[in-house]
C-alpha cells in the first residue's frame with residue numbers, strides 16, 4: 188500500500204502569536220515550527236500499522252517554501268520513506284489542495300491522509316477539497332483507523348454517538364483525535380536523523396491555480412478586562428453578576 | 437444575487453444553531469439587497485420547515501431524495517451544488533459543524549468558490565467581500581477577502597444571536613441527481629453514546645479538572661449542570677485518567693467549544709486547554725491557586741476550594757432558578 192500524508196509546517200502550540208507590517212503578516216521571529224499535531228498523530232498511526240506488519244510505503248507531501256524542510260526531515264526521521272515538497276507559499280486552501288491532488292495523480296498512491304485541521308489557519312478544509320479534485324470518497328475527522336486487507340475500517344464521532352464506517356482504496360481521510368489509539372511520540376534518534384538526511388525529498392514546482400481567498404489583516408483578540416474576583420463566602424454575588432451583568436443565566 | 441443557507445436537520449428537527457445561520461444570512465442579505473433561501477434534506481414536516489420563515493428565510497428547498505437519509509459528503513455536495521446553481525446562489529452559508537466541514541470544501545471545488553471557514557462575525561465589507569475568522573486556535577483573528585464570484589463561508593456556532601424576523605415562507609421540493617458511486621463509504625453501525633447533551637451543543641458548560649481529585653467527586657458538577665440545564669466537560673488529564681468519558685474532553689486535542697457560559701472548576705487553564713474554550717462568551721473559574729493561569733482568561737473568578745464553593749454555589753443557583 189502507498190500512503191500520501193499531508194504534513195503542515197505550523198507554529199509550536201505554545202507560540203506567542205504576533206504580527207508585523209501593520210498587522211498584515213504573521214511575525215515568525217522566535218517561532219519554533221512543528222509538524223501539525225493531527226498529522227503527527229496520523230503518521231504515528233501509519234508507522235504503528237507498518238510495525239505491526241501492514242505492508243506500507245509512506246510519502247509525505249508539503250506545500251511550502253524551503254523553510255519547511257526541517258519539518259519534512261523530522262517526518263522522515265520519524266519513519267516516513269520519502270517526501271515531496273511543492274515549492275510554493277501555502278496560503279489559499281484551494282491552491283494547496285490542487286497541488287496535493289496533482290502529486291497524488293503523479294504517483295500510484297492508495298490513500299491520502301491529512302490532519303483534521305491545521306492549528307494556524309484552522310480551516311479543516313483540505314481533505315474535502317483534495318477528495319473533490321480527485322473525485323474520491325472521503326471521511327473527515329476519523330477517530331479510529333484500521334486497515335484490513337483491501338478494506339479501511341473507520342470510526343467517526345457524530346451527533347449522539349459513534350459511527351463505524353468501511354471504505355476501500357483509493358480514499359481520502361482526515362485524522363482526528365483517536366486516529367492513533369495510543370500515540371507513543373516517535374522521537375527521532377541519531378540514527379533516524381542521519382538516515383532521514385539521505386531519504387529522497389523531491390521538490391516539484393506548483394501547477395497554476397489562482398488564489399481565491401486572501402488574508403488582508405490580522406487582529407489579536409480584544410484585551411479582556413481583568414477577571415472580576417468574587418468572595419468565596421458571597422457566591423450569591425456571582426449568580427447576580429451572571430444574570431444582570433453578563434446576562435448568561 | 438442570492439444567498440443559500442445549508443440547514444441541517446437532525447431526525448427532522450432544527451437546532452438553535454440553524455436559526456443562528458438564518459438570522460445571520462438575513463442580516464447579510466439586507467446588506468446585499470437580496471433574499472435568503474434555505475436548503476435541507478430528509479423532507480421534514482411542513483410545520484418544521486415553516487420555522488425557518490420565523491427567522492426570515494423566504495424560501496426553503498427540501499431535497500427529497502431518500503438516499504440522502506444516509507450521510508455521504510460526496511452525495512450531499514452534489515445535491516447542494518444543484519440547488520446552488522438552481523437559485524444562482526453567490527453566497528452559500530454553512531454552520532462550522534461536521535456537516536458544514538464535510539460538504540463546504542467539496543462545494544468550493546465544484547463552484548471554484550473561495551471558502552472562509554470558522555467565520556465569527558458579519559462581513560466587515562461586502563465589496564470586496566471580507567469576513568473575520570478565527571485563526572491560530574483562537575489566539576488571533578484574520579480578515580479574509582473572498583475574491584471569487586461565488587463565495588462560501590462556515591459560521592462558528594454561537595457567534596451570532598438568534599433573532600425572530602417572521603416572513604411568509606415558500607416550501608419547494610427538489611429531487612437531486614446523485615451519480616452512482618457517491619456512496620462509496622459504507623456505514624456499518626452506529627454506537628449510541630450516553631444520550632446526554634453533547635459538549636458542542638451546550639449553551640452552558642460546567643467543566644471539571646484534575647483539581648477535583650477523583651471521579652467520585654463529580655456529583656456536585658453534575659448537580660450544577662442539572663440546575664443550569666448545562667452540559668458537562670472536562671480537561672484532558674481527567675479523561676486520560678478515565679474519570680470522565682473522552683467525549684467530554686475539551687481543548688486543543690479535544691473538542692473546541694464556544695458556549696455562552698463556561699464554568700471551569702479545578703482546571704489550571706493551560707494554553708492547550710484554553711485553545712478549546714476561549715471562544716466562550718463568558719468564563720468563570722473556581723480554583724484554590726490565585727496564580728492559576730485561568731484567572732488571566734476568565735471574566736469572573738473565585739479563589740477557593742471547589743469542595744466548599746461548589747455546594748454553596750449550587751444552592752445559590754437553585755434559589756435563583758426558583759425565583760426566575
Ligand SMILES: Cc1cc2nc3c(=O)[nH]c(=O)nc-3n(C[C@H](O)[C@H](O)[C@H](O)COP(=O)(O)OP(=O)(O)OC[C@H]3O[C@@H](n4cnc5c(N)ncnc54)[C@H](O)[C@@H]3O)c2cc1C
Pocket residue numbers: 200644645646647648670671672673674685686687688689690701702703704705706707708709712722723724725728740741742743
Ligand atoms: C500537545 C498537548 C495537547 C494538549 N491538549 C489538551 C487539551 O486538549 N485539553 C486539556 O485540557 N489539556 C490539554 N493538554 C494538557 C494541558 O497542558 C494541561 O496539562 C491540562 O489542561 C491540565 O489539566 P487540569 O487543569 O485539569 O490539571 P492541573 O494542571 O493538575 O490543574 C489542576 C488545578 O486545580 C486546582 N485545584 C486543586 N485542588 C483544588 C480544589 N480543591 N478546588 C479548586 N481547585 C483546585 C489547582 O490549583 C490547579 O490549578 C495538552 C498538552 C499538550 C502538551
Ligand SMILES: Nc1ncnc2c1ncn2[C@@H]1O[C@H](COP(=O)(O)O)[C@@H](O)[C@H]1O
Pocket residue numbers: 193194195196223225226248249250251277280283300301302303304305306308309310311312313314
Ligand atoms: N501547506 C500544507 N502542505 C501540506 N499539507 C497541509 C498544508 N496545510 C495544511 N495541510 C494539511 O491539511 C490539514 C487541514 O488543514 P486546514 O484545512 O488548513 O485546517 C492539515 O492537518 C494538514 O494535514
